[in-house]
Amino acid sequence: MNEQGKSQGQKLFDELKYESKNGWDVITDEEKRQVFNFNEAYKDFLDKGKTERECIQEIIKLAQDQGFKSLEEVRKSKKGLNRGDKIYVVNKAKAIILAVIGEKGLKEGVNIVGAHLDAPRLDLKQNPVYEDSGMVLLKTHYYGGIKKYQWTTLPLAIHGVVVKSDGTSVNIVIGEDKDDPIFCITDLLPHLAQEQMEKKMKEGITGEGLNVLFGSIPFQDDKVKEKIKLNILKLLNEKYGMKEEDFVSAELEVVPAFKARDVGLDRSMIGGYGQDDRVCSYTALRAILELDIPQKTAVCLLVDKEEIGSMGNTGMQSKFFENVLAEMCELTTGQYNDLILRKTLSNSKCLSADVGAAVDPNYEGVQDKKNAPYFNKGIVITKYTGARGKAGASDAHAEFVGEIRRLFNRNNIVWQTGELGKVDQGGGGTIAQFVANLGIDVVDCGVALLSMHAPLEIASKLDVYMAYKGYYAFFTA
Numbered sequence: 001m002n003e004q005g006k007s008q009g010q011k012l013f014d015e016l017k018y019e020s021k022n023g024w025d026v027i028t029d030e031e032k033r034q035v036f037n038f039n040e041a042y043k044d045f046l047d048k049g050k051t052e053r054e055c056i057q058e059i060i061k062l063a064q065d066q067g068f069k070s071l072e073e074v075r076k077s078k079k080g081l082n083r084g085d086k087i088y089v090v091n092k093a094k095a096i097i098l099a100v101i102g103e104k105g106l107k108e109g110v111n112i113v114g115a116h117l118d119a120p121r122l123d124l125k126q127n128p129v130y131e132d133s134g135m136v137l138l139k140t141h142y143y144g145g146i147k148k149y150q151w152t153t154l155p156l157a158i159h160g161v162v163v164k165s166d167g168t169s170v171n172i173v174i175g176e177d178k179d180d181p182i183f184c185i186t187d188l189l190p191h192l193a194q195e196q197m198e199k200k201m202k203e204g205i206t207g208e209g210l211n212v213l214f215g216s217i218p219f220q221d222d223k224v225k226e227k228i229k230l231n232i233l234k235l236l237n238e239k240y241g242m243k244e245e246d247f248v249s250a251e252l253e254v255v256p257a258f259k260a261r262d263v264g265l266d267r268s269m270i271g272g273y274g275q276d277d278r279v280c281s282y283t284a285l286r287a288i289l290e291l292d293i294p295q296k297t298a299v300c301l302l303v304d305k306e307e308i309g310s311m312g313n314t315g316m317q318s319k320f321f322e323n324v325l326a327e328m329c330e331l332t333t334g335q336y337n338d339l340i341l342r343k344t345l346s347n348s349k350c351l352s353a354d355v356g357a358a359v360d361p362n363y364e365g366v367q368d369k370k371n372a373p374y375f376n377k378g379i380v381i382t383k384y385t386g387a388r389g390k391a392g393a394s395d396a397h398a399e400f401v402g403e404i405r406r407l408f409n410r411n412n413i414v415w416q417t418g419e420l421g422k423v424d425q426g427g428g429g430t431i432a433q434f435v436a437n438l439g440i441d442v443v444d445c446g447v448a449l450l451s452m453h454a455p456l457e458i459a460s461k462l463d464v465y466m467a468y469k470g471y472y473a474f475f476t477a
Contacts, residue, residue: 034465038465049117050273052094055281060090069088083293094118104297113288118308120453122151124253125139139211154185154257154455155183162240165246183212183257276457279449287474349441350442354431379414380445381444
């Protein structure tokens with residue numbers, strides 16, 4: 001029906017109602033090409049960064065290519081920080097801050113997009129290697145919230161760092177090259193799984209049962225009790241110079257061995273490991289890398305440990321962000337006192353860039369469909385997080401939500417609102433609560449996923465691109 005054929009009431013309803021739109025219906029053909037091009041680079045980032053350390057290495061490389069310098073280099077130059085300067089600071093190889101100094105002084109506030117680089121995974125225990133039933137296996141401890149059964153019978157890789165007894169370290173990546181071996185966690189055959197199948201899903205596979213199959217050939221010496229373990233230790237020693245005690249000072253992560261791939265016959269989606277929350281980390285990174293000189297200083301804050309409560313000196317509850325901001329205050333003004341830092345914090349604004357849960361037609365009963373995010377409807381504004389009665393929530397002020405809404409509308413960014421599930425279904429939190437505790441206006445704003453926290457998570461390419469556009473608009477506001 002055309003506009004002339006509509007009734008007065010229908011016209012009024014169309015004018016007053018709110019309805020989120022499918023982004024593919026409203027963007028231009030040129031922007032569709034940009035969506036697909038952007039996501040090719042994003043898939044490459046996912047493949048290169050399967051751990052926090054690997055993400056940091058790739059981020060530094062991309063930042064340096066765009067003229068960013070380390071804060072340490074700025075300190076040594078004794079020139080201070082000036083408008084247009086681009087800097088980065090790394091925290092223990094697991095968290096990073098990137099900033100572009102703006103036209104206005106820091107006391108007027110900075111625009112922050114904060115995300116996290118860690119993802120659910122399996123960590124090797126400090127004494128992981130054991131021999132049993134003619135095989136060698138590795139004991140693990142899962143990191144973050146996972147469904148344990150999803151990690152069995154998958155091709156797995158091992159990534160990480162080993163610090164040896166002499167203090168030297170060696171990086172390890174096994175399972176990604178086409179000629180590498182892979183690893184796996186076995187499961188019961190259906191013929192013998194009657195008891196297992198009668199258990200609750202969370203009990204069918206136990207945490208202590210997530211042991212990685214690692215080898216089965218014995219060392220040729222009948223006097224050795226654990227001959228297969230010896231052969232494995234020998235191989236590790238020959239290739240990496242390791243001894244078994246070196247596992248004590250190692251951080252080795254077991255992750256899926258597959259690469260990020262297009263999903264769907266129309267290639268409209270991406271399937272890959274670690275998209276919670278590297279999808280928001282990458283889009284925020286790309287946004288700040290492409291800045292010229294913003295009005296307010298732009299800060300991209302990518303932290304660790306969000307999946308286990310943001311604790312530790314690389315998480316959002318640490319002093320890393322405050323310490324770097326304090327030094328930036330000194331380097332831009334030539335002086336420092338606590339009042340300057342506190343004014344900077346109270347005048348700052350932040351998008352907590354974390355993922356949401358898109359409506360899944362296979363499991364739609366867990367969502368309030370009128371207040372849930374959908375694929376292809378753009379970046380998701382989540383006013384509040386938390387669980388059930390908003391416990392542990394960060395609840396953004398209406399004024400700030402309105403500001404972000406207007407910003408997105410002005411910049412033709414496809415956006416929607418959404419929350420994480422029905423009121424009594426569950427919930428979750430992000431780094432927003434810790435940012436808010438610093439006195440900063442903050443709202444959650446990110447990409448909705450399917451199969452969140454699974455080894456293979458799914459994102460809409462359009463939503464990924466709209467997150468990048470939204471973060472760029474925020475940085476330049």
